[in-house]
Structures are given as C-alpha cells and as structure tokens.
Amino acid sequence: MTLWPHRSLPKRGFVWFIGTTAAFLTLPILAVLGTSVLWGLLPFMVLAVGGVWIALRQTYRSGQTREELLLDRTRLQVCRKDPGRPDRLWQTNSYWVRPTLRNGPVEAYLTLTDGQREIELGVFLTPEERRTLCEELTRRLAATR
Numbered sequence: 001m002t003l004w005p006h007r008s009l010p011k012r013g014f015v016w017f018i019g020t021t022a023a024f025l026t027l028p029i030l031a032v033l034g035t036s037v038l039w040g041l042l043p044f045m046v047l048a049v050g051g052v053w054i055a056l057r058q059t060y061r062s063g064q065t066r067e068e069l070l071l072d073r074t075r076l077q078v079c080r081k082d083p084g085r086p087d088r089l090w091q092t093n094s095y096w097v098r099p100t101l102r103n104g105p106v107e108a109y110l111t112l113t114d115g116q117r118e119i120e121l122g123v124f125l126t127p128e129e130r131r132t133l134c135e136e137l138t139r140r141l142a143a144t145r
Helices: 010-032 037-062 127-145
Strands: 064-069 076-083 088-092 098-100 108-112 119-120
Touching: 010 037, 064 127, 098 127, 108 127
Parallel strands: none
Antiparallel strands: 064 076, 076 088, 098 108, 108 119
C-alpha cells in the first residue's frame, strides 16, 4: 500500500493560476502606464506573483512525500520517503502490530505500535482517510494472523 498527500491543483492548473494572477495584477499597472507610479507598483506586482509561485512550488514539493507499507505473515515494513531527506524504514513482526487512533497533533492521529516502538502514519491524510486506513489495516492484520 502506498500513501501520499492529495494535491488538488494539477500542473496545468498551476500555469493557469499564475497566468490569471499576473493578468489581474497588470490591470492597475495599465492605469498608470507612462507615469512614475508604474515603477512604484511594478516591484510589488513581481513580488506578489513570485510569492504565489514559490508557495505553490513548495506545496508540490511537500506533495512528493510517500509512505509505503509492505505486509505479509511475518513482517510489516513502513518506508517513509520525504523529498530532500533519507528514507526512514520501520520493520517489525506483523503479529504484534496494532493500529491506534487517538487525539494528538492532528484529529484521528493514526499510529502503529509493536509494543516497543510507535510510529505515526498518514499524518498528511484527512481524518476520515486515517479512520478508513486504520480499519483497513486492522482488517488486513487480522487476516494475516
């Protein structure tokens, strides 16, 4: 099973959004074209479009996070892949793993524990998705036992 965060703005939508933002920001510029006020407004327009560009690019980068779960009769392996960081791997005997939902840093905080170590899972998912994932993991772990 592979988990990743949802991004509602596709790459094509990103281009359209930046283009539309730039187009709407040029409307005040047209009114002052040919005056010295233009040079006062232009840096703010560039900063606004650049800020939106950087913010959206950062959300795409964070959207590259992946959590891969491998489950069989003898082991459960969770590998978290974050951009710019080394992969983090957790492996344990699948017989002892228990998924738990509780209130924590986020609503319906999902953790996996084997009695010795506890890891968070799917923190980027919505609370409903974490509840569904917990039910699915409970069902699959019971089936492997």
